[in-house]
Amino acid sequence: MRKICQTKDILLPYIQQSEYSIKHVYETCQGDMTRFRWDNIVWHRLSIPQTRFILWMVMNDVLKIKVKLRKIGSVSDDLCTLCGLRAETVDHLFFQCVFSKSCLELLKAWLNIRCNIGILSKLDSRKWGVNKATKGAVIATLACLAYQVWKSRNEAVWMGYVRPAHTVVDHIKFDVRTRLKALDAAVMLAD
Numbered sequence: 001m002r003k004i005c006q007t008k009d010i011l012l013p014y015i016q017q018s019e020y021s022i023k024h025v026y027e028t029c030q031g032d033m034t035r036f037r038w039d040n041i042v043w044h045r046l047s048i049p050q051t052r053f054i055l056w057m058v059m060n061d062v063l064k065i066k067v068k069l070r071k072i073g074s075v076s077d078d079l080c081t082l083c084g085l086r087a088e089t090v091d092h093l094f095f096q097c098v099f100s101k102s103c104l105e106l107l108k109a110w111l112n113i114r115c116n117i118g119i120l121s122k123l124d125s126r127k128w129g130v131n132k133a134t135k136g137a138v139i140a141t142l143a144c145l146a147y148q149v150w151k152s153r154n155e156a157v158w159m160g161y162v163r164p165a166h167t168v169v170d171h172i173k174f175d176v177r178t179r180l181k182a183l184d185a186a187v188m189l190a191d
């Protein structure tokens with residue numbers, strides 16, 4: 001009964017509109033479609049299990065990034081731990097930071113992707129221009145990149161040292177190749 005009342009409350013404003021749209025109501029009931037696709041990426045079978053949790057945390061914006069830590073007074077500034085140039089937000093850290101961008105460009109060349117992948121929260125695999133098998137490899141690689149970016153960020157916090165992008169990328173390539181081989185995925189990736 002409570003559920004019916006909740007649904008009625010959601011639909012009421014649309015029913016009262018003069019231009020009632022089924023499409024609009026459907027989209028409202030479906031919720032955030034971008035987030036739904038993103039879930040599919042997080043739990044893709046080719047993703048390395050260890051990397052999924054970080055990706056899930058990125059998606060749900062629950063990582064303790066500096067912008068949040070500053071608000072509660074845990075740190076004195078909110079500058080990115082990896083580059084020190086911009087505020088450490090999720091979008092900056094994972095796709096706009098010079099460190100993450102360098103890694104991503106090297107990985108895109110490795111995967112032979114020329115299009116702009118965009119920021120994590122707006123990933124749209126339909127625009128990558130790759131076949132289904134390669135799409136899985138790209139997803140596994142992006143999950144691994146998110147994991148390694150967060151690991152590098154934490155190393156920088158605790159050890160004051162940022163690993164070079166090409167070293168991080170070599171790790172990612174190794175991990176992704178090992179994962180694909182273990183699952184007999186039919187994707188050929190260069191060494």
Ligand SMILES: [Zn+2]
Pocket residue numbers: 080081082083084085086092093096097098099
């Ligand atoms: Zn940065």
